[in-house]
Amino acid sequence: MLTIGDSQFSSRLFTGTGKFASADQMLAALAASGSQLVTLAMKRLDLKAGFDDILAPIRQSGVKLLPNTSGARNAKEAIFVAELAREVLGTSWVKLEIHPDPKYLMPDPIETFNAAKVLCERGFTVLPYVHADPVLCRNLESVGCAAVMPLGSPIGSNRGLETAAFLKMIIEQANVPVVVDAGIGSPSQAMAAMEMGASAVLVNTAIAASRDPVKMALCFADAVSTGRKAYEAGLAQVHQRAIGTSPQQALTAFLSE
Amino acid sequence: MSEISLSLNGQLIQVPANASLLSMLEDQQITLDSVALVRAGEVVPKSLWALTLCEAGDVIELFGVVAGG
Numbered sequence: 001m002l003t004i005g006d007s008q009f010s011s012r013l014f015t016g017t018g019k020f021a022s023a024d025q026m027l028a029a030l031a032a033s034g035s036q037l038v039t040l041a042m043k044r045l046d047l048k049a050g051f052d053d054i055l056a057p058i059r060q061s062g063v064k065l066l067p068n069t070s071g072a073r074n075a076k077e078a079i080f081v082a083e084l085a086r087e088v089l090g091t092s093w094v095k096l097e098i099h100p101d102p103k104y105l106m107p108d109p110i111e112t113f114n115a116a117k118v119l120c121e122r123g124f125t126v127l128p129y130v131h132a133d134p135v136l137c138r139n140l141e142s143v144g145c146a147a148v149m150p151l152g153s154p155i156g157s158n159r160g161l162e163t164a165a166f167l168k169m170i171i172e173q174a175n176v177p178v179v180v181d182a183g184i185g186s187p188s189q190a191m192a193a194m195e196m197g198a199s200a201v202l203v204n205t206a207i208a209a210s211r212d213p214v215k216m217a218l219c220f221a222d223a224v225s226t227g228r229k230a231y232e233a234g235l236a237q238v239h240q241r242a243i244g245t246s247p248q249q250a251l252t253a254f255l256s257e
Numbered sequence: 258m259s260e261i262s263l264s265l266n267g268q269l270i271q272v273p274a275n276a277s278l279l280s281m282l283e284d285q286q287i288t289l290d291s292v293a294l295v296r297a298g299e300v301v302p303k304s305l306w307a308l309t310l311c312e313a314g315d316v317i318e319l320f321g322v323v324a325g326g
Contacts, residue, residue: 016326026324041325044318045292047266047285055291055322070325083300084320087293155326204326 002199004177005093005125005146007064009036012194013224014066014179016204019156020213023054029207030061033217039066039095039202042081042088055089066127068095074108075115082119094119095149097129105155109136113143120144129181132163137170137178148174149181149202152193156205158185161192171197187216187223194227195235261313272311279306282319293320 002009015035020026030038038058058065067085072078075098082094096119098112099105107130119126125146130136132150140148150170153159160183161167171178177199184190185206193201203220210216259274265285272281278301282289294301295318301309311317 017324018326020324039326040322042293042320043323045266045321047268047319053288053291053321054324067322068325080300084293084295085322087300087302088291088320088322202326 002177004127004199009064009200011036011221011224012200012228013190013221014038014200014202015207015217016202017054017058018204019208023057025213026054026208027057027061029213029217030058030063032214032221033203033207034221035063037064037066039068039204040085040089041068041070042084043071064093065089065091066093066095067091068097068129069115070097070099072098072115073100073111074098075111075118078111078115079118079122082115082124086124092123093125093127095127095129099129099155107131107151109133112136113139116140116145117143127179132166132170134166134169134173138173141174141176145176147177147179147199149179151182152180152189153183155182157183158206159183160185160189161196164192164196167193167198168196187219190220191223191227191230194224195230197231200224261311263311263313263315263317265317266319276311277307278309278311278317281311281317282306287319291321294318295320 002012011034013033013035014037015033016039017026067089069078069081072081078098086092096115098108112128116126116128120143127147127149128140128145129149137148153162179200179202180193180198181202184201184203190201207213207216260271261274262269262271
């Protein structure tokens with residue numbers, strides 16, 4: 001079981017709710033994924049356009065909700081969004097994300113740290129989305145973040161674990177769960193993150209934008225579960241040279257005698 | 258009964274002078290359990306909606322939940 005803050009999770013696959021073709025497809029994919037923690041975003045309502053309430057069915061499914069602060073450009077805005085989310089959803093959990101750069105959506109480390117500190121002081125369970133920066137992750141842990149969520153590659157890019165070497169350092173040093181978030185594009189990449197020792201992964205685009213999101217959600221569930229088991233089983237050591245698996249004596253040496 | 262006007266998410270609306278935030282939202286057919294209300298830049302907790310009266314010229318913003326990663 002994975003423990004974050006006061007909650008336990010038997011599934012180590014967390015999922016986002018964005019980019020699905022329909023609410024029904026999203027709900028079916030979430031169910032198939034077995035995810036027990038799903039992200040949502042906050043938005044100013046457009047009263048003229050009406051408003052598709054995705055919240056009621058997600059609530060009914062019984063999963064834990066993780067509102068994000070997407071759209072916030074600095075610490076002040078992110079704190080405000082977290083307060084809004086707490087008010088609407090009745091949860092003090094928040095995925096803190098501050099990425100003012102629209103091209104690469106790189107998280108702003110300084111604003112994220114400043115917001116995390118305030119939100120932790122105000123009693124939020126803070127899961128910050130950050131670059132795979134081992135120093136920043138330790139600092140976020142020291143101000144009370146319940147987990148850290150370093151990126152594998154840019155949000156929605158499906159490029160996988162481009163930060164692998166740094167994710168390993170973060171995992172090695174962290175005393176809080178490490179959730180690899182963003183950029184995971186295939187089940188094999190999710191599995192690789194889990195084999196590395198990540199506590200969980202957060203996947204959205206790779207499921208939502210696949211041809212068959214329900215089937216893909218099942219694939220991710222399997223991959224995450226298998227990757228975790230492989231980590232627990234302990235991977236064998238990597239060597240530069242060959243280490244034989246069969247007897248190495250000269251079997252046919254007698255022929256040349 | 259006299260009416261006052263206020264701004265709700267950028268739209269000017271008319272409400273009775275003694276309307277609470279709660280009754281204003283009900284009149285606007287807002288799904289109450291899925292929105293947060295911000296008045297003059299401050300989040301007003303749900304528990305205060307029934308006790309807080311709308312004032313002429315209020316600038317009120319409603320926020321809801323949408324899909325996101």
